[in-house]
Amino acid sequence: EVQLVESGGGLVEPGGSLKLSCAASGFTFSNVWMNWVRQVPGGGLEWVGRIRKTNQGATADYVAPVKGRFTISRDDSTDTLYLQMNGLKVEDTGVYYCTNNYDADYWGQGTLVSVSS
Amino acid sequence: DVVMTQSPLSLPVTLGQPASISCRSSRGLVHSDGNTYLSWIHQRPGQSPRRLIYQASKWDSGVPDRFSGSGSGTDFTLKISRVEAEDVGIYFCMQNTHWPPTFGGGTKVEI
Numbered sequence: 001e002v003q004l005v006e007s008g009g010g011l012v013e014p015g016g017s018l019k020l021s022c023a024a025s026g027f028t029f030s031n032v033w034m035n036w037v038r039q040v041p042g043g044g045l046e047w048v049g050r051i052r053k054t055n056q057g058a059t060a061d062y063v064a065p066v067k068g069r070f071t072i073s074r075d076d077s078t079d080t081l082y083l084q085m086n087g088l089k090v091e092d093t094g095v096y097y098c099t100n101n102y103d104a105d106y107w108g109q110g111t112l113v114s115v116s117s
Numbered sequence: 118d119v120v121m122t123q124s125p126l127s128l129p130v131t132l133g134q135p136a137s138i139s140c141r142s143s144r145g146l147v148h149s150d151g152n153t154y155l156s157w158i159h160q161r162p163g164q165s166p167r168r169l170i171y172q173a174s175k176w177d178s179g180v181p182d183r184f185s186g187s188g189s190g191t192d193f194t195l196k197i198s199r200v201e202a203e204d205v206g207i208y209f210c211m212q213n214t215h216w217p218p219t220f221g222g223g224t225k226v227e228i
Contacts (some may be wrong), residue, residue, distance in 0.1 A: 045158075045209055063217045090151070097165060101156060103213050105177070105206040107165045 002026035004098050004108030011114045016088050020111055022081040022098030030054060030077040032101045036072060036083050038094040039110070048072075048083070048096070065091070088115045119144050123205045123221035130204075130226055136197045138224045139157050140210035144174075145190050147214070157186055158220075161206040170195065178200035203226065
């Protein structure tokens with residue numbers, strides 16, 4: 001059974017940092033691309049970024065609003081995906097989901113990030 | 118970015134009756150590899166999203182066959198043949214053909 005368990009969310013002031021984690025199980029983590037998607041207040045879904053497999057260089061792509069502030073990384077030895085978020089803005093508030101594979105096959109339960117002063 | 122437009126925004130349904138949701142993209146969704154990366158995602162109240170349909174018409178594991186996806190190019194449809202109580206929630210379409218992947222605004226299905 002595929003499981004994706006996010007953690008690391010919380011309340012942070014604008015300009016602050018957070019690092020989210022996603023523990024994966026039930027599939028061969030090293031064989032798949034991984035993604036972060038967020039759900040903003042109001043319910044809309046927004047793609048945040050994706051990371052390729054390690055044998056493809058583990059390079060990442062980001063959407064424009066987070067480029068230069070967020071960094072996605074992966075640790076295939078522990079089947080864990082990360083999202084380092086720096087320079088957080090109020091508009092980064094939302095529930096952050098990790099999803100697996102190119103086409104977001106499975107979604108975790110999400111972790112809430114609140115950016116507020 | 119590709120704009121995904123869903124209709125209707127809200128869909129009152131009757132148990133046992135059919136329902137249909139439309140999704141239109143601002144660009145064609147045929148990828149250079151020949152696949153059409155259009156997915157349908159369901160989110161029940163208080164739960165995380167779950168993908169139902171991928172590549173426009175393929176069922177994800179465990180998805181009831183009362184759900185079906187169709188369409189091509191820029192116009193896609195999700196149909197529920199006979200609505201059941203567990204089908205309430207919000208349905209999103211998503212394209213992953215063009216970077217960045219984008220979502221429709223959602224259709225709220227309620228009994």
